[in-house]
Amino acid sequence: MELYLRGDIEQAWGDSDPFQEVEKLQGDIYRNKEGRVTLQTQINGKSFFVKIHRGIGWKEIFKNLLQLRLPIIGASNEFAAAEKLAALGVDTLTTAAFGKKGINPAKQHSFILTDDLSNTISLEDYCADWKNNPPSFAHKKALIALLAKVSRIMHGAGINHRDYYICHFLLEKNSLADLSSPQCYLIDLHRAQLRKKTPQRWAIKDIAGLYFSAMDIGLTKRDCLRFIKIYSGQASLKNLNVSFWRAVNDKALALYQKDHGQPSPCEKWW
Structure with missing residues (x-):
């Protein structure tokens, strides 16, 4: 399992399971298909965007591979790319929380929570x-x-x-x-x-x-x-x-x- 919680999110969620806390989040849904949901949500009055990956299944993985497309199986790439770009001085997403658990790529559960770039x-x-x-x-x-x-x-x-x-x-x-x-x-x-x-x-x-x-x-x-x-x-x-x-x-x-x-x-x- 991989987990990163920024201080404000760690304080908001306390000792609760972050994966359970993420699943409780509600708000305006921007996408909900292929094992991924994206929504705008509020935590302690502050706006965030969260992407939750719940596993796309082997059928979708093989479908993508047969079409010579790399399947998106979790939030790891987005988290890593955002962190690296920020380190390079590129303005990009600011990660507030990230989590990944599960070895099976078809059932992997992961999420990334980022600050809302509202303005x-x-x-x-x-x-x-x-x-x-x-x-x-x-x-x-x-x-x-x-x-x-x-x-x-x-x-x-x-x-x-x-x-x-x-x-x-x-x-x-x-x-x-x-x-x-x-x-x-x-x-x-x-x-x-x-x-x-x-x-x-x-x-x-x-x-x-x-x-x-x-x-x-x-x-x-x-x-x-x-x-x-x-x-x-x-x-x-x-x-x-x-x-x-x-x-x-x-x-x-x-x-x-x-x-x-x-x-x-x-x-x-x-």
Whole structure:
């Protein structure tokens, strides 16, 4: 068994079994399927989000494996990814409690409780009208730089997200007082993978997903090249791994075609 309780949660639950306390939590349910429930809840008047994994069963595990997908069997990856990203200086989920018990992956019981990032707006919602009402150049440049930096740190540390879209970045509203210095939290880490080094194909998948999710907000080719330079850590575009970025571009364009049934409004980079 693995268990972590922050001081406020340890005090709230006392000597009770944390796994039983988690199951008593009630609130607004955001997801309840495939052995996982996600809900917003209150503990001593403070808002939290909790994900409870109750085991997905061998049938679901084999189904995922046959589809060449890694099954999500518990909260361990999300906990580990959040802790590592925070240690790297990336704004992300703050874990208040985590627990895991059971060896059988099909029946493993686990949970992760995180602080509610209440004063935020997803980048998907925040940028939705950019095409019609563009932001200032400095603000857009700052956000692009932030996402490129987070992506570079994450992949450089051996983490890939697997659900890497702008909707999974939450913009802190208080940071909008200074548009040149936005603050975003990276969330939904339950599918994240942690290794010593991020395989190129998974880095491509992440960046392509991020680009695909931002294709309707009015990005220009210059915006994309700015992201590429920062992510690559190159002062010039001459030394880029062009095959990597072609793969990112092609995958993002294909995702858009598949999802929207029409070509992307964004042009090819090369």
